[in-house]
Amino acid sequence: MIPIRVVVQAGPFDVAAEIARLKAAGGAGAIVTFTGVCRDEGGRLQALELEHYPGMAEEEIGRIASEAAGRFELAGLTVIHRYGRFSPGDDIVLVAAASLHRQAAFEAAGFLMDYMKTKAPFWKKERLADASENWVGPRDGDDAALDRWRK
Amino acid sequence: MIPIRVVVQAGPFDVAAEIARLKAAGGAGAIVTFTGVCRDEGGRLQALELEHYPGMAEEEIGRIASEAAGRFELAGLTVIHRYGRFSPGDDIVLVAAASLHRQAAFEAAGFLMDYMKTKAPFWKKERLADASENWVGPRDGDDAALDRWRK
Amino acid sequence: MKLVYFAWVRERIGLTEEEVDLPAEVTTVGDLVGWLKSRGPEYEHALAEPRVIRFAVDHVHAQRDRPLAGAREVALFPPMTGG
Amino acid sequence: MKLVYFAWVRERIGLTEEEVDLPAEVTTVGDLVGWLKSRGPEYEHALAEPRVIRFAVDHVHAQRDRPLAGAREVALFPPMTGG
Secondary structure (H helix, E strand, O other): OOOEEEEEEOOOOOHHHHHHHHHHOOOOOEEEEEEEEOOOHHHOEEEEEEEEOOOHHHHHHHHHHHHHHHHOOEEEEEEEEEOEEEOOOOEEEEEEEEEOOHHHHHHHHHHHHHHHHHHOOEEEEEEEOOOOEEEOOOOHHHHHHHHOOOO | OOOEEEEEEOOOOOHHHHHHHHHHOOOOOEEEEEEEEOOOHHHOEEEEEEEEOOOHHHHHHHHHHHHHHHHOOEEEEEEEEEOEEEOOOOEEEEEEEEEOOHHHHHHHHHHHHHHHHHHOOEEEEEEEOOOOEEEOOOOHHHHHHHHOOOO | OEEEEOHHHHHHHOOOEEEOOOOOOOOEHHHHHHHHHOOOHHHHHHOOOHHHOEEEEOOEEEOOOOEOOOOOEEEEEOOOOOO | OEEEEOHHHHHHHOOOEEEOOOOOOOOEHHHHHHHHHOOOHHHHHHOOOHHHOEEEEOOEEEOOOOEOOOOOEEEEEOOOOOO
């Protein structure tokens, strides 16, 4: 079994430390990271609030990560998803995948993000500069993105 | 024009600093990094030597990066390729791509790596634990990887 | 059974969670939605568009035909927007 | 014209670079390969498998039919293995 690390936390993460951790586990020739960052939505966004389902969030991400570990030849996999209040530019999510050859790490990171977008129990509420607020709806592309992974 | 940063250097790079630089340029909702690491080849490898063609290396990577910037909707793109002598675990190459939505950053990073493998003028020589040495040949998969980008 | 609500489902119902005793005829997640809608205008409003509501039973995604027998915690929430 | 060599092409020829005066009949990259092979056993050995040799003219990848007119620097090297 490869090392799988899943963390759901309020605080920030350290990409360099997570890469170093994956390298320390050995067997890595390629490391792909995805960092999801709070957008400013063209200056409209003041803050983003991320609500999550404690317990299920960790478990569901763990299930997606295990599925990725079964599909792709990985040396290690790390997923960190933050919750709470974010300003534009703040990091929200990190996926880091290590593999011997590059294709597996790229595919695993893409797979993780596609599944997390529609299966991980997190919900975004935007607080806008005009003091209004609204729950973010699902993107049309997110369901389509899943289709390419259907076996 | 998006910021494109191409560096060919002997010294190490700092992934966290490169991500921070891309975020500072603005417009990033997704940042994908690829780090290529010197493998230990099952304990056989003592060191890897990377020879490059000074001048052409920077120019060719710059051409590939410009092509990527034209194909994918990016907010910024950074490529750092090292040369010289490497031990197992050392970083060799970094690609970091920033975009508003995740797909463009994933695709650009994959495109860059696929093209760099076969078009960037670098050559790897392995020095093995038994004191023998040999030039690394191209991987069969590398040419096939290019096919998916042919327009 | 414990019910938990998230995002705008939580806001519309006005509760983060509650304990309920289900009538015997409520045996699936779909039955639960119908029963909840009869409990008042907040529930009616929260569940007005049944197609968009998602469910989890004991922390695992579930469909409307999922039986409730043995379930300890059922969650109702809108489509997820993490990542 | 300046010729530059890399990796095992460089090792087999025993030079990293050299200046050459080409005969008038050498007008393409392919002609250059044929002419170089006639210059001695090191060149013969380095260029014995012409299919695998790659070329660049003034820092841009080139094919064997590429004309040499105006070229300042031609590079010969094996398939690249960077990244």
